[in-house]
Amino acid sequence: xxxxxxxxxxxxxxxxxxxLAASPDLFSRIRTGIQADRRRLHNRRRRLAAGIATTAASxxxxxxxxxxxxGEPHMSWWILELAAFATLAAIALILGPFIKRFGRSYAADxxxxxxxxxxxxxxxxxxxYYLIFSAYILFTTTIDRPDNWTVGVGAEQIEHTIVRxxxxxxxxxxxxxxxxxxxxxxxRLLTLNRRLDQQMREVAARDLSDRxxxxxxxxxxx
Amino acid sequence: xxxxxxxxxxxxxxxxxxHRDAAEDxxxxxxxxxxxxxxxxDDPSKAAAYLRSIVLNLARDHNRRGLLSMRHAxxxxxxxxxxxxxxxxxxxxxxxxxSALRALPRRQRDCLALHYLLELPVADIAETLAVSPNSxxxxxKRGLASLRQVPDLASLLEGxx
Numbered sequence: 237x238x239x240x241x242x243x244x245x246x247x248x249x250x251x252x253x254x255x256l257a258a259s260p261d262l263f264s265r266i267r268t269g270i271q272a273d274r275r276r277l278h279n280r281r282r283r284l285a286a287g288i289a290t291t292a293a294s295x296x297x298x299x300x301x302x303x304x305x306x307g308e309p310h311m312s313w314w315i316l317e318l319a320a321f322a323t324l325a326a327i328a329l330i331l332g333p334f335i336k337r338f339g340r341s342y343a344a345d346x347x348x349x350x351x352x353x354x355x356x357x358x359x360x361x362x363x364x365y366y367l368i369f370s371a372y373i374l375f376t377t378t379i380d381r382p383d384n385w386t387v388g389v390g391a392e393q394i395e396h397t398i399v400r401x402x403x404x405x406x407x408x409x410x411x412x413x414x415x416x417x418x419x420x421x422x423x424r425l426l427t428l429n430r431r432l433d434q435q436m437r438e439v440a441a442r443d444l445s446d447r448x449x450x451x452x453x454x455x456x457x458x
Numbered sequence: 459x460x461x462x463x464x465x466x467x468x469x470x471x472x473x474x475x476x477h478r479d480a481a482e483d484x485x486x487x488x489x490x491x492x493x494x495x496x497x498x499x500d501d502p503s504k505a506a507a508y509l510r511s512i513v514l515n516l517a518r519d520h521n522r523r524g525l526l527s528m529r530h531a532x533x534x535x536x537x538x539x540x541x542x543x544x545x546x547x548x549x550x551x552x553x554x555x556x557s558a559l560r561a562l563p564r565r566q567r568d569c570l571a572l573h574y575l576l577e578l579p580v581a582d583i584a585e586t587l588a589v590s591p592n593s594x595x596x597x598x599k600r601g602l603a604s605l606r607q608v609p610d611l612a613s614l615l616e617g618x619x
Binding site for chain 1: 460464465468469472473482485486487489490493494549551552553555556559570571574575602605606611614615
C-alpha cells in the first residue's frame, strides 16, 4: 500500500526529473570523451612500456659493465652519469603528472567560473615545467670527465649526483609551492576581469538604448 | 544504451549535484567509465546497474573531486545554473521533499531516489548498490521514517498520522 509520503516523494522526484532534457550535444560529447579517454589510456600504456623498456635496458647495460670489466665489480663514471640522467628524466616525467592528478580538484575550484581557462592554464604550466626540468637536466649533464673524478665511480661523482637529484626535487617543490600560492590570485583576477567586462558591456548596451530613445527628440528640435 | 538510460541517469545525477552542467558531466564520465570496463561486464543487462552506481558515486564525490568539466568538453549551449530545488520551486511541497531527501544519509537517499525516481525494484537497487535486498529494504524503511521526522514535512503529512 502506498502511503501519502511515498506518493509525495514520487511526485516530487518525477516533477524534478520531468523538467530535465539532456543538452543536444551531450551524446556527441560522450563520444568525443570516450575517444579521448581511449587515446589517453593508449598513450599511458605506451609511455609505461617505454619507461619499463628503458629502465630494463639501462639496468642491463649497467650490470653488464659492472660485472664484466676486469672480472671484478667496477663501474665506469659514465654509467652512473647515464643512470643519473635517466633518474632525473623519470622524476620529471612521473612526478609532474602525479602531482597534477592531485591538484586537479584544487585547480577546478580556483577556475570554477571558467573551466576552459583552467584547462589551458594547466597545459601551459605543464609546458613551463617541462622546459625548466629539461633545461636543468641538460645544464647539469657531464659529457667530459672532470679532473677530480676517478675513472671508476668515486665519492665526488656520487656527491655530484646526489646534489643533482636533490636539485630537481627542490625545483619541483618550489614551483608547485609557488603555484599553490599564486593560483587563487590568478583565478580571482580572471573572475573579476570577466565580471568587469560583463558590466561594461551592460553599461554600453544601456547607453545605446538610452540614445535610441533620445534621438527622435533631437530630430524634432532640428 | 544512451537513448535508453541517459535521461534517467541525468535525473538521478541532478538530484545530488547543484548544477545541470555538473550533472551532465557526471553522466558523461559514467559512460566513459562504462566504455573502459565494458569488456569486463559479462552480462550486458548489468551495464545499466553499473552506470547507475557510477552516477551515484560520482555525484557523491562531485564536490570533493572537483569539476569534471576540467576534463570534458563544455556544452555548446549555456545550461541553466539553478539547482534542482529551484527547478521544482513551483511546487513548494515538492521543493521541501527534495530538500529533505538530499539531507538524508547517503544509502537511504540513494535507495529512495532509485526506488521512487527510477522506479527500480528492490533487486535492481541491490545490484546497483552492491548490497543485499534486505539491506535495501531496511534503508528504504529508515529513509521514509527519517523523512516523516522532518519538521518541514510535518504539515504535508498531517493526514497520514
